[in-house]
Amino acid sequence: MERHFHTDLEALRDRLSEMAGRAETALTKAMEAVRTRNPRLAEEVFTDDPAIDKIELEVEESCLRFLGLQQPVARDLRFVVASIRLSNDLERIGDHAVNIAQGAIKLSRLPVMAAPEDLPRMGERTRGALKDAVSAWLRGDPVMARRVCERDSDIDADKAHIFGALSAKMLRDPECVPSALELLLISRNLERVGDLATNIAEEAIFVAEARVIKHHAEERTTEA
C-alpha cells in the first residue's frame, strides 16, 4: 500500500513536469511570435492550450483521490496540496501565453513598430523565472526557490520601464497607439506570469520546509 502510494506520487510529479514543459513552451512560443511577427506560431499556442487544461483536470482528480483514499500526512499532504496549486498556476500561465499570442496576431497586422528594448529582456527574465521556479518545485530545492522570489522585482521594474517608454511614444506619435497598446497588454501578461512564477517558488518552499512565506516579504531574505 505504502509503496503503491509513492509510485503514484512519482507519476503525479511526472505529469506536473510535463504540464510545466507545455506551459513554458507556450510562453516562449508566444514571445517568439511577438518578436518575429509570426501569426502561425501564435496559432500553435492556441492549439497547444487544451492539452494544458486537460492535464490540470487529471492532476486535480488524482490529488482529490489521494486525499480521500490515502489520507496522506506531513510532507506527502503538503505535496498533494501544492500539486493542486501548481497545476492551477500553470494553467493560468498557459492562458497568459494565449493572451500574448493573440497580441502577437494583432501586432502582425499593424504597421511595424519597434518594441521597447526592455520587452525581449522582460520576456527572457520571465521565462527564466518560470523555468527556475518549476525546477525548484519539482526538485524540492528551497534555495533556488528563494532566488526566484528575489528576482520578481526585476520583472516589475522592466514593466515599469516599458510602460514609461510606450506612454511617451503614444504621446509623441498617435499613429502608433494601437501597436503600443498591444505591447502594453503583452507586458502586463508577462508581469502576471512573473507573479505566478513567484507563487510557484513559494509553494516549493512550502513543500520542502513546511514554511509559508507568502505575504511576508522580509522572511524571504532573513531566514535562509
Next chain:
Amino acid sequence: MGPTIRRLYASLLGVLVVVVTLAGLLIGPGAGVRLWSLLAIAVILVAVLTYALLVRLARRLRVLEDAAARLASGELSARAAVEYHDDLGGLARSLNEIADRAERDRNELERGRDESAAALDYLPQGVALIAPDLTIRHANARFWESVEVEAPDRGAHLSVARQPALQEAVEDARRAGRAVTREVSLYLSERLDVEATVAPVGDGATPEAWLLTIEDLGPERRAAEIRREFVANVSHELKTPLTSILGYTETLLQGGLHDEEHRGKFVETIRAQASRLEALVDDLLSLADLERPDAELELKDWDLGELLREMAEPFEDLAARRGLAFELDAAPGTRIRCDRKRLELAIRNLIDNAIKYTEKGWVRIHLVPGTSRARISVADSGRGIAPEHLARIFERFYRADQARSRAQGGTGLGLSIVKHAVQLHGGTVGVESEADRGSTFWLELPVSGPGS
C-alpha cells in the same frame, strides 16, 4: 567458536564420557587407583587437545566466512588468507579465484560502460535511451545541454526534460511501434530547430527501449541563409547600376544623342555607373580570392614601416583635395612576412574608407611595433559608427549608412575584404568608434623580425 563447532565439541565430549564409562565397566571395580588416575589424565588431555584443535579450526573457518560475506556484499577486493596447503587452504584459494574473476569481469564491464558514456558525451547529437514507461535510462551531456535542464541524479521520466514536442515524438513512436523522425522546435533561451529521431532498440516484437537522438539543424540552416542572402545582395548590387546604364543608353538612342545640352551628362553617368560595376566586380573577385580555402600566399619579408609609407602615399593627394590633415607615423624596422598584394588590399581599403567618410578634420595612420605582433591603426575624425552597427560592420554588404555608402561609391564589401586579408595573415581586425567623434580601425599582424 561457531555453533557447529560447539556442537561438534559437545558430541566429542559425549563420546568420551561413553568411552570412559565403558572402560570403567570393563576394568571393573577392582582396578587400582593408578589405573583410574591414568584414565582421568587421558580423558582431560583428550578434552583439552581437542578443544585447542577445534578453536583453531573455528578461527580458520571464520576467516573464510568473513571473506565470503564481504564478497557477497559486493566488496570484490576482499580475499581470504591462505595459511596452509591443506583442504581449508584449498577452499580459500578457490574462493579467491572466484573473487579474482568476478573483480576482473566487473572492472571490464565498468570500463566498457565508462567508455560508452564518454563516447556518447562526445557526440554532437543529444542522445537519450528511454524505457517503454518513458523513464530515461541514460542520456548524454549534450542531451541535457540541448534542453537546458540539469541532469537528474537518477533515472527520471522523460517529462523532466520539459519539452512536450520531444515527449510527443517518443509517444508517437511507441504507439506506432516503429521509428519516427521529425523536425521540432525547442523553445529555450533561443529557439532551437532540431531533428528528433526515435528508434526502437532490441529485436523482439516489443522494443526494450527507444533511442531518442536530437540534432541541431541550426548550423546548416544558417549556412543556407547566408548563401541565399549573399546571392540576393549581389544580384541587387549588380542590378542597380545596370538599370541606370540601360536607362541612359535608351534615352541616348531615342534622341538624346542630339540633345547637345544633356548628352555629355548622360554619358558621364553611364561611365560612373560602369565604373561602379567594375569596382563591385573587382571587390567580388578579391573576396572570392581571399575566401578560397586553398588560397596560396606569396609570402616575402618586408619592412612594415616602409610598406605602409608606400601604400599610404597615393592617398595624401586625395586627403589634401578634401581638405583633410593626413598624418602617417610609421617608423621602419618592423619586419613582417606577408603577401604584399593582399595585405595592400586591406590597408588601402581602410585608408580609403577613412578619407571617404570624413568631412573635416584629420586621418591618422599609426604603426605600433611589438615583439610578437605589430598594430596598425587608421583613425579619423569622421561622424563615427553607431554602436548597434559595430558588431556587424565586417559582414559582406552590411552598411552602417546605406545612402552615404552608395553616394561614396562603396560596394559594401571593403571591410569584409579587410577582415579576410588580415585573417589570411594570421592577424586580427577590430574597430572602436564613438558617434560624432570618429572611428579607429585597427589590425594586428604577427611580426617575423625584431621590432624597434
